[in-house]
Amino acid sequence: MAVLPLLTDDQLSDKARAVFDDIRATRQTDYVNNFWRALAHNPDELEAVWGRLKRIMGPGALDPLVKEMLYIAVSAANACEYCCHSHTASARAKGMSDEMYSELLSVIGMASHTNALATALQVPPDDAFKA
Amino acid sequence: MAVLPLLTDDQLSDKARAVFDDIRATRQTDYVNNFWRALAHNPDELEAVWGRLKRIMGPGALDPLVKEMLYIAVSAANACEYCCHSHTASARAKGMSDEMYSELLSVIGMASHTNALATALQVPPDDAFKA
Amino acid sequence: MAVLPLLTDDQLSDKARAVFDDIRATRQTDYVNNFWRALAHNPDELEAVWGRLKRIMGPGALDPLVKEMLYIAVSAANACEYCCHSHTASARAKGMSDEMYSELLSVIGMASHTNALATALQVPPDDAFKA
Amino acid sequence: MAVLPLLTDDQLSDKARAVFDDIRATRQTDYVNNFWRALAHNPDELEAVWGRLKRIMGPGALDPLVKEMLYIAVSAANACEYCCHSHTASARAKGMSDEMYSELLSVIGMASHTNALATALQVPPDDAFKA
Amino acid sequence: MAVLPLLTDDQLSDKARAVFDDIRATRQTDYVNNFWRALAHNPDELEAVWGRLKRIMGPGALDPLVKEMLYIAVSAANACEYCCHSHTASARAKGMSDEMYSELLSVIGMASHTNALATALQVPPDDAFKA
Amino acid sequence: MAVLPLLTDDQLSDKARAVFDDIRATRQTDYVNNFWRALAHNPDELEAVWGRLKRIMGPGALDPLVKEMLYIAVSAANACEYCCHSHTASARAKGMSDEMYSELLSVIGMASHTNALATALQVPPDDAFKA
Incomplete structure (x- = not known):
């Protein structure tokens, strides 16, 4: 169990939904894993962490x-x-x-x-x- | 400072000396770094750790x-x-x-x-x- | 699962029961959480840890x-x-x-x-x- | 000792210098500590880490x-x-x-x-x- | 859940089976715990880790x-x-x-x-x- | 270097001095090591930590x-x-x-x-x- 509920798609703020859309597009899968559903309580942090992860973990x-x-x-x-x-x-x-x-x-x-x-x-x- | 003195070449047991010889041959340098000089107090462990390191860190x-x-x-x-x-x-x-x-x-x-x-x-x- | 059984109220020693009483009085709730039920196997440690926690975590x-x-x-x-x-x-x-x-x-x-x-x-x- | 040399002010790239300027202005001191001098080898990371630190550690x-x-x-x-x-x-x-x-x-x-x-x-x- | 399936006895390679035999003989029990069933995917590492554990954890x-x-x-x-x-x-x-x-x-x-x-x-x- | 100055004997409060006396008597040596000299800034914590250490590390x-x-x-x-x-x-x-x-x-x-x-x-x- 997490210390916060994991948000389902219909519980997302607009900003969090946009990040989930980008996760899905980047990974080419509809599946969004639990880590992002826990972070989605704080859309600004969700956006910042996903943005850095996407940039750092890409080719270089x-x-x-x-x-x-x-x-x-x-x-x-x-x-x-x-x-x-x-x-x-x-x-x-x-x-x-x-x-x-x-x-x-x-x-x-x-x-x-x-x-x-x-x-x-x-x-x-x-x-x-x-x- | 280490909790044990770092052994110089002339303080090595025969078994430890053989490991140092292999470190030097493998790395193609005369320099043996402090970690091995601290481990050399226990020649069996020195031999075992070096042997595994050499095998694991090689090409594969x-x-x-x-x-x-x-x-x-x-x-x-x-x-x-x-x-x-x-x-x-x-x-x-x-x-x-x-x-x-x-x-x-x-x-x-x-x-x-x-x-x-x-x-x-x-x-x-x-x-x-x-x- | 814990490495030790969690003690129920009726399995407590007199000393452990006194600590549980103080936990309940201090927190104003009947609920005593699992950590204390695991520590209760050692009433002296239970008393010492709870005593320090109560003192340190209070106002200051x-x-x-x-x-x-x-x-x-x-x-x-x-x-x-x-x-x-x-x-x-x-x-x-x-x-x-x-x-x-x-x-x-x-x-x-x-x-x-x-x-x-x-x-x-x-x-x-x-x-x-x-x- | 660090694993990288600590950069002095005259060794900074333009981007790193701009970050150092902002560190000085934000903290209202001319002193820039060693951490930033080690990170300055990678101006993009320097900028990103400083930017997040400044934002996160501020009032809220x-x-x-x-x-x-x-x-x-x-x-x-x-x-x-x-x-x-x-x-x-x-x-x-x-x-x-x-x-x-x-x-x-x-x-x-x-x-x-x-x-x-x-x-x-x-x-x-x-x-x-x-x- | 493990990141790898735990191997059952009938899924073992010959080398892994020999290690399991030694674990059973050494510990005088038929039970082989999950750690070894996860390591058994790599029989060389299984053999090396068990061999060192047996030697190090014995009397001395x-x-x-x-x-x-x-x-x-x-x-x-x-x-x-x-x-x-x-x-x-x-x-x-x-x-x-x-x-x-x-x-x-x-x-x-x-x-x-x-x-x-x-x-x-x-x-x-x-x-x-x-x- | 420590983040706090290490207190010398003549900088100790009365309570800290009493703890140092007990450390010296218990260990049968005049030497008091740096850890206690750093903790001595907070005599209550010094007394509590030393008391527990003395009790826990003794025979049992x-x-x-x-x-x-x-x-x-x-x-x-x-x-x-x-x-x-x-x-x-x-x-x-x-x-x-x-x-x-x-x-x-x-x-x-x-x-x-x-x-x-x-x-x-x-x-x-x-x-x-x-x-």
């Missing part, structure tokens, strides 16, 4: 699929249940193969392991890393 | 540079000072451009933002995400 | 509603499912409006975003911040 | 000082060294008294304590919290 | 029960729902009494409290702690 | 050394620089051997690894774990 110097895998990595480290689900589904939709997902999980596991060791040991950064 | 279904960027993403979310430094340096050495780094930071920032919102709102995962 | 230099919003902020960052639910409900009960909640979410999102950037970049604190 | 349904204290709370939970320093300094500048800071720390400590307990115990959210 | 300088309690402590701090459940069950099976569990929770709560304070205050480590 | 169903190792585990997972230093020093002082510390690090690393996997995969807790 990094491939959109790589960006989805980066999103999964951050979401796992931040223990975000919803985002692990939604971005794994997005990465699958963008072509993440079983082999890619297996390697992604291995890197997430490895990084979490050495993050914990370096922090427990309080290893000082090398002078060689200095910018 | 994902590019080694993509893996380094995933490592940075996890390290930032876990607030690991050392790993942010070391893996940003590694990613640079593997060809991460300024444009790629800028987009990486944008994705890390975006994911951290929506992770926090989805968690605060406790948005329930959609049935559509079910495996 | 900060308004009790501000304190509830701070609690939500920490709970979201720590990814505590239960506490996001319980303290959002408490903040609502203490008068948090929709507008206040929207701004709270915006600050939580913004802080999570720049926390991640400052950590990824390992920005050194300015001398100007020195105490 | 919540007082700007309350927002700074919420920022400290999130930053402490996310273990962001830089942000703990910078936002404590900002809160002081906006009028946070010693008494307010003491209570803020008490709430952060209390929330971190019960977050850990509720998570360890996996207490299920009460039906009474349902939106 | 630290008692296996102490190791399970350390695992609970890390899992609570990392907000891992599954691991809080599974390792609390394991610790119970290895003899953790109610008194031990109560003290474990008190230490987890205390550490989370002072971690947050030390981070918010950015207390510098004492020279006396230097290795 | 768990050995004081085990408690210190649990504290290190939580502190590493929470990325608390100060607490990793201070509690590793405390554990050493209470008899933690090199072998014990090596195994502690292995458990912290292993738990961090599987926490990340279980979270990324969103593995549902087994019915068998139900209390």
Whole structure:
């Protein structure tokens, strides 16, 4: 359960409806997932978050699929249940193969392991890393 | 400062020395960074961690540079000072451009933002995400 | 499901019952939420945690509603499912409006975003911040 | 040390300089802190982050000082060294008294304590919290 | 729900089946829990993770029960729902009494409290702690 | 640097001085570490935190050394620089051997690894774990 009701299409303000229209057009599907239905209580924030997500996650110097895998990595480290689900589904939709997902999980596991060791040991950064 | 002294080359056990030799051969540099010098107090763990890192971070279904960027993403979310430094340096050495780094930071920032919102709102995962 | 059974009123020790009585009197409601029913297995800890919570969350230099919003902020960052639910409900009960909640979410999102950037970049604190 | 050099005023692009001008005008001080000097490598992101921060942290349904204290709370939970320093300094500048800071720390400590307990115990959210 | 289907015994590859056989023999029970059924999609990782877990969590300088309690402590701090459940069950099976569990929770709560304070205050480590 | 000045002995209030006296008597050393010198700005909180720490970390169903190792585990997972230093020093002082510390690090690393996997995969807790 969410701390706020998830808004159905007929409960949207005009501004929120326009964002939902853009989500549907951009993703070429009628389905709008729960995250946006929770954010829709605040149409300004809904518009701002969707606008940035659309811009940042699109093509650029990094491939959109790589960006989805980066999103999964951050979401796992931040223990975000919803985002692990939604971005794994997005990465699958963008072509993440079983082999890619297996390697992604291995890197997430490895990084979490050495993050914990370096922090427990309080290893000082090398002078060689200095910018 | 570390909670343990960082071992110099002449303080290594035979097993730790062999791992350092492999680090140097694999990376084609004489430089061995502080993390391994802290781990070298426990040669079995040193060998195991290095062995897995070498295998996981090598080429596969994902590019080694993509893996380094995933490592940075996890390290930032876990607030690991050392790993942010070391893996940003590694990613640079593997060809991460300024444009790629800028987009990486944008994705890390975006994911951290929506992770926090989805968690605060406790948005329930959609049935559509079910495996 | 919890890792321990949630105790019903008739399963409480005398000490735990006295704490439940004080929770009911302080909050002016007969309802005692699940957190306390899980803690009640250890009446000493139950008494200590409730006592501190009652003291800290009461009026002082900060308004009790501000304190509830701070609690939500920490709970979201720590990814505590239960506490996001319980303290959002408490903040609502203490008068948090929709507008206040929207701004709270915006600050939580913004802080999570720049926390991640400052950590990824390992920005050194300015001398100007020195105490 | 940062993973990127901190840009001095004479190293800024035109776009970054315009943002720095707005930071100075908004805060009514010539001092621009390190965070913005690290972000200035990416003028578009600099502009976007500053723009949102300026809008979100300004007056609204919540007082700007309350927002700074919420920022400290999130930053402490996310273990962001830089942000703990910078936002404590900002809160002081906006009028946070010693008494307010003491209570803020008490709430952060209390929330971190019960977050850990509720998570360890996996207490299920009460039906009474349902939106 | 998991992001991947949990594999049943008749869906296992030969390599995964061999790992399940070893889990059953080591734990002297026919029951194999969900974590391994999710990992079984990648038999190499399944084998590697189980092999390390079996070695690390066995007897040594630290008692296996102490190791399970350390695992609970890390899992609570990392907000891992599954691991809080599974390792609390394991610790119970290895003899953790109610008194031990109560003290474990008190230490987890205390550490989370002072971690947050030390981070918010950015207390510098004492020279006396230097290795 | 801390966000507050660390108080020297001659800057303490009477109440803070009494706590410092008790720290010195309990630990049988004249040295009082920085954490308490930062907390001393708020004598009530200083007294409360020290009192609980003294009670919780003393002998009970768990050995004081085990408690210190649990504290290190939580502190590493929470990325608390100060607490990793201070509690590793405390554990050493209470008899933690090199072998014990090596195994502690292995458990912290292993738990961090599987926490990340279980979270990324969103593995549902087994019915068998139900209390």
